[in-house]
Amino acid sequence: MIKRQKEMSEYEYAQLDKMVYQLYLVYGKGLEFDECRSIAFLKYVEVRKELHDFYNEDLLWLYSKNRIIDAFKEAQREKNRQIRLEAKLSMNQLIGESGEPVYTILFPARGNFVNYVCLWHDMRQLGKMCYTILLALYWGSEDWEIVDWLKISAQAYFNIKDFLRMKLKAYVEI
Incomplete structure (x- = not known):
């Protein structure tokens, strides 16, 4: 039972x-x-x-x-x-005994370090506000986030952004 x-x-x-x-x-x-x-x-x-x-x-x-x-x-x-x-699938894993992470092989450095440093040095010469906006855009911030963070008007922000666009275009053409 x-x-x-x-x-x-x-x-x-x-x-x-x-x-x-x-x-x-x-x-x-x-x-x-x-x-x-x-x-x-x-x-x-x-x-x-x-x-x-x-x-x-x-x-x-x-x-x-x-x-x-x-x-x-x-x-x-x-x-x-x-x-x-x-x-184990992380990109920060070291490759064998080389001591280098995986991302250095998969995504090698491109561009010229000297040009990169010169660009940011020249952009710093444009003024603190322009430089701050450029950095924020470089790091992927949205327009509204930058306006809110810097406490400036949208009109002033877009004027600075147009000014930066002109200066960067002139910088690339040199």
Whole structure:
């Protein structure tokens, strides 16, 4: 005869849910709550199955708590292992014994360093406001971000931007 496990009462479910949340706050760092909740409920059911002949509620909660904590730690180890695997694809990895990162081979330096330094030196001569706007544009800021950051009017900003466009065009033609 197959012995069936009794269903979980609403009270038991609520207590388990509360315990899972408390354990998640302590041991579930870096994991999703829903993932931890499903792991915890599965572990609780496993412990309930194991203790079906010797059913002691205090023992059930202690065993299940320890199993849930171990399961959370295992989930974290698995997640960390996955991150380490992905990190092997990082562009900052060193190539063999050369000591150079991967990106230096895949994306070699282009252009002339001297020209680059001269350009920025010459652009600094245009004034602090022009230089700041040029730097912000170089780093990918949007027009509205620059206007908001520098606290200038849109009209003044676009006038400076047109002035910079003319100066850069003249600089390239030299």
